[in-house]
Amino acid sequence: MNEIPEAGGVRGAANPFINGEDDAGGWASPVPPGHPAAALLTGHAVRTRCAAVTDHVAAGASELFTWHPERIPAVADYVAATIRQRYPDLNVPYHSRWRHFESGGPGEKLDRWQILCERGGLSGEADREERARIGIDLVIPSVLLDAGAGPDWRYRDPASDLSLTRSEGLGVASFDLFARGGFSAQPGQPLRSDAERLMRIDASSIATAFQVAQHNPLVGLDGRARLLRRLGEVAQATPAVFGSPARLGNLFDYLKAHASSGQIEAGFVLTTLLVALGPVWPGRVSLDGVSLGDCWHHPACTDGLVPFHKLTQWLTYSLLEPLEDAGLTVTGLEVLTGLPEYRNGGLLFDFELMVPRDPGFTAVAHTVDEPVIVEWRALTVTGLDLVAASVREALGLSAESFPLARVLEGGTWAAGRRIAAKRRPGGPPPFAINSDGTVF
Template structure:
């Protein structure tokens, strides 16, 4: 039985409330690491709106989902794979395979580092999130995550438990000249995912346990009107909790992407803790797309939050909405649990809510037409990458975070 405090820290409304509370402290000049320059938010909204118009002139913006990376360079790799090898399967079977792929791919997406890239057979080289996405798709197509050589386009517990750093490194073309940040952590995360699948047959099924079993669980939970987005996140957080590295444990439960900040929720419950669940929320956005295309409407998508990662957070730093009180921190590689990183991520979540409203005004769209998942895609993530490339060779983030391959 999940405790009340752990359940609280898994709710998206808690993420939002605690991040906005830290933003209010920033407005009062009461945060230790960052200063807020709210007068620069309108210019940031202009920059994001301009980026959206460049990328999506018709404003037909998809969700910020893993599926965008599989189509890097305008090549529909998933569509080609499905057409070649999944002909005749019904919509539910295809959705299960898409969820299989999406779960492992999202979990493998944490920052690759500046020196890694993936080369496709035609010579196309892709780095960062696009490279990781395409590499994971090739590994999935080759059957790396399946225990059944006759059913390679599947992910199952036994297949995941057999993944080694060496096998994953070979699939991702890792070598001395092509180093991938957090390779051991990524492989361990996949093995732990396999164990997590076995622990939750109600979510993942049992013959065999596989991420795609979530489709049947979520379909059963849907009403005729559809499925609330927070129900997707709840299933993801419950099912994947055992897979995350043990960082902070509360009442025997591994909290995952939850971190300490001395000024967060001092009166409790669970005082001093700020939840983010970045990969789980991005996975939820990605699964929402699968469910909708399988005929299950997803409701109240904006109950989920913006994603506290280095593109969205970097946008705010690079455009001067935030500034470091101690500029020397920008010259250090900071661990992900450093209070400055926790503060940065929390301010990113809260400011994305404000930025989204300003962007909608500039584009003449309301929240129904431009939910946060589309603002991110069009959007703040793309704008963060754009400004980073303009300011720094290689387009790296303005703050360096030591990643273990499971957060950024």
């Protein structure tokens, strides 16, 4: 079984690796103390290693891309204009899965979460902690189901009778599945995600819930079902975090127990998720027997490894609201990085912040492990930090009041979709990446 580490000496510390047994017992950690993989399971590792790749490209040493930081101001102006258009008062929420749950139509929002809580009698002050557990129950499987849907998939939303696509469609489809009790193993308690039920989910269940048909194909269907089954298996094997019987929402109690004066660091949340849920991801690159998840090879780093942890960081961003709703304050958001995916990365590519040396790069589909994709993603992480700083300057806001989580939402992700729609019919990304539903 997996032992999830406590914060070493300081509750809420950013690197929660244990030296000894957890209070719940002595499970064998997937990342033992002192293991070399530990250094790669942090936001700091993502940022510093992506910076090393960027330095490599900026020095002209790359055969794949050239780097053009002089174009940062143009990107920042476009993003700042997008933010002002979408949020004139600059009151921008966090970039998270919760935005997709609000999808109702052009310029409209439908507060499905509030409706769900009201129907369940969970809107009162006394319900805050259970509401947080339910929010976590909802958002973890939803994020795992959030890889790119493909250009041909649609979800007919029963609440609005609209046809939703992409992340909005995936978000609402997973919300509806959750609300119907699709992840619950407890009769009469639909609003929960239990390991027992997750372990039984198959591709057919996902296909039915997501309205998949021959004329409505969903990319990576089998991979999504495998991820959910594996999520159930890992949660069941990790009672230190998810309890026994295992429920995803019990993560709230684990994080609350490791908070100090009601505060918990974003880095602690991220690393907890990376360690606790690391075994969920397909084994690709491993280090001394530990699968590194969304981590890939690039020669610019001394050990040749560049982590991104895109979906786990997306999950961390998506946990901020349920944790804060329950009264916890999440500090140190600056540790989290931008998400290197096809909207953020597509924005920077379309503005030619990075330019491929191969003129035929956009003409063929790529795989996620290709060095050119690894390099593009690393440049995206660094580029987003630079753009964020320029955006804040343009808006007259500080990093404290306008963290990267708000820049992304306002923001680079929306601007990436906006520029794609202007440049290509239907708004696809500038190049294609073959997805198995577990990274993009």
